[in-house]
Amino acid sequence: xxARRKSPSKPLKKTLPxxxxxxxxxxxxxxxxxxxxxxxxxxxxxxxxxxxxxxxDWIGFKNFAFLFQTSDxxxxxxxxxxxxxxxxALGTIVSIIIAILMSELLNKLYSKLFMTGLILPNLISMxxxxxxxxxxxxxxxxxxxxxxxxPLGIPEINxxxxxxxxxxxxxxxxxxKTAGYGSIVYFASIAGIDKSIYESxxxxxAGKLKQIRMITLPLLKPTIIVLxxxxxxRIFNSDFGLFYQVPMNSGALYSTTQTIDTYVYxxxxxxxxxxxxxxxxxxxxxxxxxxxxxxxxIVKKVNPENALF
Amino acid sequence: MIQTxxxxxxxxxxxxxxxxxxxxxxLPFLLIVIASFTEETALIRxxxxxxxxxxxxxxxxxxxxxxxxxxxxxxxxxxxxILGTAIGLLITSMLAYxxxxxxxxxxxxxAFVVFFTMLFSGGIVPSYIMWTQYFHIKNTLWALILPNLLANxxxxxxxxxxxxxxxxxxxxxxxQIDGASELRTFFRIMLPLSMPVMATVGMFMGLAYWNDWxxxxxxxxxxxxxxxxxxLMQLMSNIQFLNSGQAGSVLGADTxxxxxxxxxxxxxxxxxxxxxxxLPFMQKYLTRGVVIGAVKG
Numbered sequence: 001x002x003a004r005r006k007s008p009s010k011p012l013k014k015t016l017p018x019x020x021x022x023x024x025x026x027x028x029x030x031x032x033x034x035x036x037x038x039x040x041x042x043x044x045x046x047x048x049x050x051x052x053x054x055x056x057d058w059i060g061f062k063n064f065a066f067l068f069q070t071s072d073x074x075x076x077x078x079x080x081x082x083x084x085x086x087x088x089a090l091g092t093i094v095s096i097i098i099a100i101l102m103s104e105l106l107n108k109l110y111s112k113l114f115m116t117g118l119i120l121p122n123l124i125s126m127x128x129x130x131x132x133x134x135x136x137x138x139x140x141x142x143x144x145x146x147x148x149x150x151p152l153g154i155p156e157i158n159x160x161x162x163x164x165x166x167x168x169x170x171x172x173x174x175x176x177k178t179a180g181y182g183s184i185v186y187f188a189s190i191a192g193i194d195k196s197i198y199e200s201x202x203x204x205x206a207g208k209l210k211q212i213r214m215i216t217l218p219l220l221k222p223t224i225i226v227l228x229x230x231x232x233x234r235i236f237n238s239d240f241g242l243f244y245q246v247p248m249n250s251g252a253l254y255s256t257t258q259t260i261d262t263y264v265y266x267x268x269x270x271x272x273x274x275x276x277x278x279x280x281x282x283x284x285x286x287x288x289x290x291x292x293x294x295x296x297x298i299v300k301k302v303n304p305e306n307a308l309f
Numbered sequence: 310m311i312q313t314x315x316x317x318x319x320x321x322x323x324x325x326x327x328x329x330x331x332x333x334x335x336l337p338f339l340l341i342v343i344a345s346f347t348e349e350t351a352l353i354r355x356x357x358x359x360x361x362x363x364x365x366x367x368x369x370x371x372x373x374x375x376x377x378x379x380x381x382x383x384x385x386x387x388x389x390x391i392l393g394t395a396i397g398l399l400i401t402s403m404l405a406y407x408x409x410x411x412x413x414x415x416x417x418x419x420a421f422v423v424f425f426t427m428l429f430s431g432g433i434v435p436s437y438i439m440w441t442q443y444f445h446i447k448n449t450l451w452a453l454i455l456p457n458l459l460a461n462x463x464x465x466x467x468x469x470x471x472x473x474x475x476x477x478x479x480x481x482x483x484x485q486i487d488g489a490s491e492l493r494t495f496f497r498i499m500l501p502l503s504m505p506v507m508a509t510v511g512m513f514m515g516l517a518y519w520n521d522w523x524x525x526x527x528x529x530x531x532x533x534x535x536x537x538x539x540x541l542m543q544l545m546s547n548i549q550f551l552n553s554g555q556a557g558s559v560l561g562a563d564t565x566x567x568x569x570x571x572x573x574x575x576x577x578x579x580x581x582x583x584x585x586x587x588l589p590f591m592q593k594y595l596t597r598g599v600v601i602g603a604v605k606g
Contacts, residue, residue, distance in 0.1 A: 015414055017491035018407035022419055025404025028460055031444075032436070033426035039435020053438060098330065104323035116592050117331035120338070123584045123591070125520035127538045131545065131577045132337040135344060135357045141570070143340060146356025180334060208319040240523060245542070264433050269527070274434060281432025289429045309424065 040285075043278040063279035072263060076280075080259040083243075084235040086171045087178075092228060094179040096220065099186035100212060115187075118180025126241025133173060133246055161252040170257070174242060189223045190216060222303055229299050233292040236284050240265065260284045338581070345369070345575035352570050368571035372579070378540070379576070385453070386536035390518040393454045397514045398507060401460045402468055406495050409472035410481070420469070427462035437527060452528035453536065458517050464510050471506035472499060509594045512587060519583060537580045544573050 045056045067073050105111045136143045137159040145156040201211050238259040247257045267277035348363035372379055408419045446452040484494045522538035
């Protein structure tokens with residue numbers, strides 16, 4: 001039976017059913033991911049719907065030239081990179097702290113309860129999140145202005161028109177939303193550490209802090225490196241909702257809230273500038289692609305087992 | 310294990326910090342829940358508060374009185390979530406199965422085809438033009454289901470890894486020696502043996518669909534097709550409009566009939582409730598699922 005199945009005369013009979021199973025998924029990836037890849041030429045065209053996408057005139061790198069002449073290009077690139085760096089650095093630190101503290105709790109029921117509480121923020125939509133933020137920050141009745149600043153006699157702040165506060169706010173909001181969820185991987189890694197290592201350290205007289213410094217953190221290092229490097233590969237992407245919906249798309253805040261993703265959306269849907277928007281999107285895709293390849297090469301060097309490909 | 314004094318102190322310290330962090334994670338939710346039960350005039354006078362002067366069920370009564378809007382939005386959200394998750398899970402697992410079969414000639418080719426989509430994309434503009442100009446999904450239910458979410462490389466690879474690591478090839482070969490076809494092997498053997506990963510990925514997809522609003526932002530302008538998130542978003546922009554001060558002159562008397570702040574908060578609460586049902590499942594599968602997915606991607 002096995003011999004017949006593997007015989008070269010029936011290769012199609014063996015592969016065809018599997019290809020049919022893969023078919024719908026392949027078709028979906030073809031349509032949703034591969035067709036648009038060939039659409040990158042739009043960035044080099046002066047798109048005119050009357051002439052059609054294919055009939056529009058080629059204009060070479062003009063869209064890119066226009067894009068990089070504006071101050072937008074610099075602002076959105078800077079914002080995207082700096083926010084991501086802050087998210088990666090602070091997010092990693094806070095997640096590790098949560099994981100370590102949680103692993104200290106001896107009662108399993110409690111740690112489950114805390115974990116549930118801490119991942120809840122990660123499960124809500126950006127719309128609901130923006131409502132939560134609005135409840136705290138809106139000018140007249142927001143909790144911060146009304147119940148904190150006013151009783152303390154500090155002048156109230158019009159949060160949605162003061163760009164300078166948003167770098168701190170957005171970092172705080174992002175950490176609030178993601179740190180609990182991010183700590184799960186670290187928590188699982190810590191749970192996998194052999195308990196006898198701690199026992200022997202204890203016999204040698206190492207206190208808790210010393211155990212964390214000498215055992216937990218070094219053993220977490222591979223996980224930390226891989227996760228940080230993986231997020232480095234996405235450093236040119238940003239969460240559209242966080243930067244668009246949470247600041248309420250407020251024009252006064254663009255200098256500190258505009259990222260490449262929000263720029264592409266605004267150029268496409270609000271300014272109707274298809275060429276510039278496509279150019280910004282291609283810029284993002286290409287740099288992102290280069291970053292992922294670089295990061296993978298680094299991971300391969302650090303720890304070949306963890307390389308993405 | 311007997312704890313030393315220093316260790317006990319550290320355990321207590323951990324517990325206290327964890328309690329504080331959990332409270333910090335919960336407070337914003339508590340604030341909007343309380344706001345949704347606060348009388349509108351008290352909200353205006355005292356702002357959002359954890360200790361409102363007057364509680365009221367007015368917001369929920371309002372929602373009940375114009376229930377058709379909310380029921381429709383809830384219906385759209387549920388329909389999209391169920392349809393999207395079902396189709397997404399089906400094609401994700403059907404694609405992951407041949408990829409997991411190391412005796413299948415093209416398994417590496419398939420893996421690369423899927424993986425490459427995670428590395429490079431054409432960007433939003435070509436996608437947008439393709440979906441609107443060639444597939445005409447604007448203002449259809451498909452616009453909420455097809456772009457972006459249905460299946461993605463990460464999910465497919467996650468399922469593939471599970472199939473590969475948890476269901477030995479010998480089981481599949483045994484089934485086929487007994488005369489089971491590939492389809493039968495997949496549906497009768499592979500899927501039932503892979504319920505944990507199906508539940509995990511299904512949960513990810515369901516959450517993503519329930520929380521999605523970006524597809525509607527790009528492709529939907531008909532309010533009838535708004536899910537709960539987009540309805541909320543609509544109400545949000547009304548608040549902005551009111552705050553900008555233009556409302557009085559433009560809307561005149563109509564301002565009064567706009568849903569109150571408490572109603573918005575009540576709606577946010579209603580938008581979160583289904584997510585709460587997912588939480589216990591999350592709890593159950595997450596640690597395993599995320600570790601499999603994130604560390605060995």
